[in-house]
Amino acid sequence: MHQPARSAADFSARPAGIPGQSSSTGRRGFLRRSADGLHAAALMYLFGRDFYGGRSVAASEKADLPRSRRQYDLLPKQTHFPARAKAVIHLCMQGGPSQVDLFDPKPMLDKHHGEDVPESITRDAIQLRTAALMRSPWKFTRHGQSGLPVSELLPHLAREADELAVIRSMYNVHPNHEPAVYKMQTGKIFPGHPTFGSWIAYGLGSENANLPAYVVLADPENRLLWRMNTGRMEAEVLRDSLLHCAGQLDFTMGGQELENNTALTTHRRSVYYSVFPENGGASDLGILFDAPNPLDCYRRTESIVPQQALALTNSELVHQLSKTVVQEWEAALKGDTRAPGDAEAQTERFVSEMFEKILSRTPTAAEQQVCREALAAQQELLTAAKAPDAASAARASLVRALLNHNDFVTIR
Structure with a gap:
């Protein structure tokens, strides 16, 4: 789970020896002060299930009720048609292989390979350069009794062709990836609208009150989801970054291996210091930040412990x-x-x-x-x-x- 970036208030708002310097409320103080409110919120949720939990009501029945009497809950709802599937797992494979290379052969694309993209497609698109049509480089073969076309990229999945339902009748008028994904998930090309997952939870409810019916990762400005997973700097990178901030890092390349007991008095890059036990092993700071173990040949340990903050x-x-x-x-x-x-x-x-x-x-x-x-x-x-x-x-x-x-x- 991603840990939100902390502000300087987390470290410097309360100097040592001056209790109560910051007026901000800590986590424990917040829970202590708002305990009654949290209990009330939980109680209202339980009461809601008891008061309005008599029978499952279809959304169409609620629509006939006066607005003041409509109660929207997460109880299981009746469907308009008998359901043939018990559960559905939807995977949005954004960034995966194109359907043109997997299940969706394009004979006309093969025919016009290498030609300029027609103006009917590029008219509303932002063109940074002249584009040309390109056919799929993979061959397609029909499989199963259904004759489902599957490319040579998926030879094993092709054996299960009759167990698959492939929809090829959908398209999007927007040429860019992100708006197209928004359109597929919400029906709009701009973010901020409910996805079909929320509509399903709203319309059908949930059969399990112990699990949330719908979960959203709140990131309205897209500051987190586009990034790589956050990771702590390795011990060597951390020490070099500390020295570089102070303008003390020695960029001299090459030379003899150094012992770690000189790491405080010499400021060479950390890769030049030995971590072997016979040379004193890694430095105390390096050990705390998971310095490499010379006896291991696999991925090093990555830990986040309070002692690291104390060391810094x-x-x-x-x-x-x-x-x-x-x-x-x-x-x-x-x-x-x-x-x-x-x-x-x-x-x-x-x-x-x-x-x-x-x-x-x-x-x-x-x-x-x-x-x-x-x-x-x-x-x-x-x-x-x-x-x-x-x-x-x-x-x-x-x-x-x-x-x-x-x-x-x-x-x-």
């Missing part, structure tokens, strides 16, 4: 690099004649530049505000503790929080 917070390497990042930023600020003079503007600039440097994006307004509040609170705490250069130390703490951010330690 308390690691000596991370503390050194966060100080370096802050020192370089402060030096650049002093040398910039156009730099803002007031502290508030400098803080806003620091937050923005650290987000861009570490997370490769600009902070949202909420993140900017939370980070400024965290910096002020941390500086106040450090000043009270008589820490040297409290402002720089507070900035370094924010850098460490961003280096622990989900957007930094994962690849997506």
Whole structure:
């Protein structure tokens, strides 16, 4: 399951030693405060099933009732015609092989192979270049008593031709893939409309109250589904990324293998450090982030454990690099004649530049505000503790929080 990206508020909204600094409600606090509301919601659902669960009512019968008396529930409904199938598994094979290469031979496409696409097809399409018609490179053969055409790509499935029902009478007037998929699933070429799965649940109900009748992955802006699966950076990539953010990564290529006990004092790329036990094994940070085991020849372990976040917070390497990042930023600020003079503007600039440097994006307004509040609170705490250069130390703490951010330690 994908874990949503966390904001800087998850790491820096509540500095150590200042309880209650953030006004946001935590998960446990939310559940504690809203327990009665959750119970009521569950109770209303159960009451609804009891009060309106007398008999199965067809949708056509409900349509005859006054609107005020219509009750829409998920109880099993009668169908208009006797059902011949108990269950249906629908797989939307978007991105799979074309039906033209599997079950749907096109004799006219074979005839006009290599010719320009007719204007009747390209008239409403956005043409980036001149297109030509292309026939399927695979041969088709009829199979079974039905004579179902199946290409040579599916020799085993072709043996079950008489067990298949292939529909070839559907087409779409939109030439692009995504709108065509929306049209197939919802009847509209734009997202945001109910799919036929939701209509089936609405019209037929559900026979199993222990399972949701219909599930939707909420991603209205399509920020998640188009991406690859999120994965944590490997130990070597993580260490190199930390060094690169601080401008300390040594890109020198080649040379002798290094022992891991020098990983804090030398900044070569991590692939040059030994992981063999006779050379001291992997570093502590590398072991925690699943460094390769020289005795294994298969895929390495990938884990996400709380100790990894603690290591990125308390690691000596991370503390050194966060100080370096802050020192370089402060030096650049002093040398910039156009730099803002007031502290508030400098803080806003620091937050923005650290987000861009570490997370490769600009902070949202909420993140900017939370980070400024965290910096002020941390500086106040450090000043009270008589820490040297409290402002720089507070900035370094924010850098460490961003280096622990989900957007930094994962690849997506």
